Amino acid sequence: MKLTLHPASTKTTLPLPFADRGVKAGFPSPAQDFMEEPLDFNRDIIKNPEATFYAKVSGDSMIEEGIKDGSILVIDRSLQARHGSLAVCAIDGEFTLKRIKLEGEKLFLMPANKNFAPIEITEANDFIVWGVVEYIIQKA
Amino acid sequence: MYILADCNSFYASCEQLFRPALRGKPVVVLSNNDGCVIARSAEAKAIGIKMGAPAFQMQYLVKEHDVAVFSSNFELYGDISRRVMSTLAKFSPDMEIYSIDEAFLQVDDTLAPDLIAYGRAIRKTVLRHTGIAVGVGIAPTKTLAKAANWYAKRRGNGVCAVSTPEHITALLKAVPIDEVWGVGRKYFKKLRCWGVQTAYDFVTKIPEHRVQEWMTIVGVRTWRELQGIPCISLEQNPPPKQSIATTRTFGRMVSSLAGLEEAVASFAESCAGKLRKDGLAAQRLMLFITTNFFREDLPQYSCNKVVQLPVPTADAVELVRYAKQALRQIFKEDHEYKKAGVVVSGLVPDTAVQTSFLDTVDREKSAALMDALDTVTGRFGRKSLHLAASGVQSKKSKWHMNQTKLSPRYTTRWEDIMVVKV
Numbered sequence: 300m301k302l303t304l305h306p307a308s309t310k311t312t313l314p315l316p317f318a319d320r321g322v323k324a325g326f327p328s329p330a331q332d333f334m335e336e337p338l339d340f341n342r343d344i345i346k347n348p349e350a351t352f353y354a355k356v357s358g359d360s361m362i363e364e365g366i367k368d369g370s371i372l373v374i375d376r377s378l379q380a381r382h383g384s385l386a387v388c389a390i391d392g393e394f395t396l397k398r399i400k401l402e403g404e405k406l407f408l409m410p411a412n413k414n415f416a417p418i419e420i421t422e423a424n425d426f427i428v429w430g431v432v433e434y435i436i437q438k439a
Numbered sequence: 440m441y442i443l444a445d446c447n448s449f450y451a452s453c454e455q456l457f458r459p460a461l462r463g464k465p466v467v468v469l470s471n472n473d474g475c476v477i478a479r480s481a482e483a484k485a486i487g488i489k490m491g492a493p494a495f496q497m498q499y500l501v502k503e504h505d506v507a508v509f510s511s512n513f514e515l516y517g518d519i520s521r522r523v524m525s526t527l528a529k530f531s532p533d534m535e536i537y538s539i540d541e542a543f544l545q546v547d548d549t550l551a552p553d554l555i556a557y558g559r560a561i562r563k564t565v566l567r568h569t570g571i572a573v574g575v576g577i578a579p580t581k582t583l584a585k586a587a588n589w590y591a592k593r594r595g596n597g598v599c600a601v602s603t604p605e606h607i608t609a610l611l612k613a614v615p616i617d618e619v620w621g622v623g624r625k626y627f628k629k630l631r632c633w634g635v636q637t638a639y640d641f642v643t644k645i646p647e648h649r650v651q652e653w654m655t656i657v658g659v660r661t662w663r664e665l666q667g668i669p670c671i672s673l674e675q676n677p678p679p680k681q682s683i684a685t686t687r688t689f690g691r692m693v694s695s696l697a698g699l700e701e702a703v704a705s706f707a708e709s710c711a712g713k714l715r716k717d718g719l720a721a722q723r724l725m726l727f728i729t730t731n732f733f734r735e736d737l738p739q740y741s742c743n744k745v746v747q748l749p750v751p752t753a754d755a756v757e758l759v760r761y762a763k764q765a766l767r768q769i770f771k772e773d774h775e776y777k778k779a780g781v782v783v784s785g786l787v788p789d790t791a792v793q794t795s796f797l798d799t800v801d802r803e804k805s806a807a808l809m810d811a812l813d814t815v816t817g818r819f820g821r822k823s824l825h826l827a828a829s830g831v832q833s834k835k836s837k838w839h840m841n842q843t844k845l846s847p848r849y850t851t852r853w854e855d856i857m858v859v860k861v
């Protein structure tokens with residue numbers, strides 16, 4: 300018999316009380332045959348837990364997209380960055396958050412704030428895409 | 440086929456992942472208490488920083504080359520390791536986690552027709568998903584996979600696969616005998632006297648019966664594995680633990696009984712937690728305390744005490760009580776203690792515990808208390824709830840380890856996540 304190693308579960312489901320326990324009348328709940336797991340953020344939204352990282356936004360260069368100072372970014376490193384991706388990048392060793400724009404052979408990092416200029420990335424820059432942002436979490 | 444994947448400069452790489460400015464720069468990670476070097480980035484190796492070098496010895500190199508120095512952040516490294524292992528597990532269900540940064544995978548020969556491409560895919564996926572670079576060695580045996588991995592790192596471009604006798608021979612000729620898994624320093628000297636420089640010399644110049652004579656059956660397995668004969672299988676079921684220990688070197692020396700009691704209580708509590716996690720109970724507890732043997736100007740003393748526990752237990756309150764009792768029996772005044780530890784042994788499954796008729800402990804009540812403790816720490820973190828005897832877990836406590844250059848716990852604490860300035 301082979302044993303399979305599983306990574307630690309990141310599920311945080313609330314345990315479902317079984318509908319057929321403690322029903323004093325002695326017959327099961329009519330819902331019993333139809334019960335499903337409740338919606339679970341970790342299970343349903345985080346596709347790749349081992350590649351998912353969180354970061355906090357500081358500043359407002361992306362404010363016109365609704366990304367406020369203090370927002371939490373859900374970064375999935377397994378996603379392929381492409382034109383239009385919202386990406387956490389590192390330019391010359393500093394993190395930044397911008398939309399990627401590919402125009403022919405040129406690469407630009409686009410802010411979402413009229414007070415900020417687009418940044419063109421050239422061979423001279425020390426540039427990496429750290430990870431693509433899949434979700435942004437903000438307190439209401 | 441066996442695959443050995445291991446992370447390049449793992450701890451240093453974890454630090455560099457969240458500090459892009461440190462990519463390609465010398466980075467060093469220090470042991471608990473910031474004592475000595477336990478990890479170096481490739482650039483730090485290149486400037487001459489040695490593994491195990493005491494921190495104070497490298498101060499000149501650190502200043503001269505602007506080396507980034509970090510205290511060990513095991514909370515972070517443990518989480519990144521989990522991610523690396525989860526990612527590797529996707530390549531094969533048959534996996535053995537060998538250490539914090541290495542794992543063996545076993546794949547069907549037919550599954551991977553192009554082994555180099557498979558190795559590259561593993562490397563690329565792990566780097567992309569977790570940010571950590573791994574070296575990959577692929578071969579018909581674990582020992583050869585380890586050798587291939589060594590070659591991949593030193594000479595290759597991160598991946599090395601051997602499957603044919605010609606490949607194996609070429610690899611054996613390239614690997615020095617002291618780099619072979621299972622041939623340590625004690626055998627290395629003897630083999631050198633017999634003209635063995637490489638793994639190839641080992642398998643061609645030394646006959647099997649001689650290997651058996653000098654290195655026992657373990658050496659014979661290594662000898663056979665190097666020739667492509669699998670003898671060591673994947674260890675998927677770790678053997679049951681014989682003992683559990685929690686020991687620490689103190690940040691500063693402690694001379695008071697009260698100070699030591701706090702430390703010892705904390706270690707006993709930690710052992711209890713580890714026992715409960717594995718569903719075990721201990722029949723024996725050993726406590727040791729020792730002074731700082733580097734301070735030859737101070738009086739030296741080290742002592743230990745073994746206590747037989749009347750009923751096998753994993754109860755924190757009980758273990759702390761016995762540990763403190765043992766401490767009072769061996770403690771000597773006017774000594775500066777630098778290290779202490781609690782080791783529990785005689786481990787049995789907690790379901791097999793037979794209580795004594797003369798038992799003084801209310802087992803049901805203490806089990807309920809332990810359950811509550813485990814639930815709270817499971818939900819809110821291991822530091823959220825403690826026995827009062829372990830003291831207030833403040834950094835000011837003398838015995839807490841020095842970690843002056845700790846990086847944020849980027850993946851396990853909300854207050855420490857990466858900040859992206861936009």
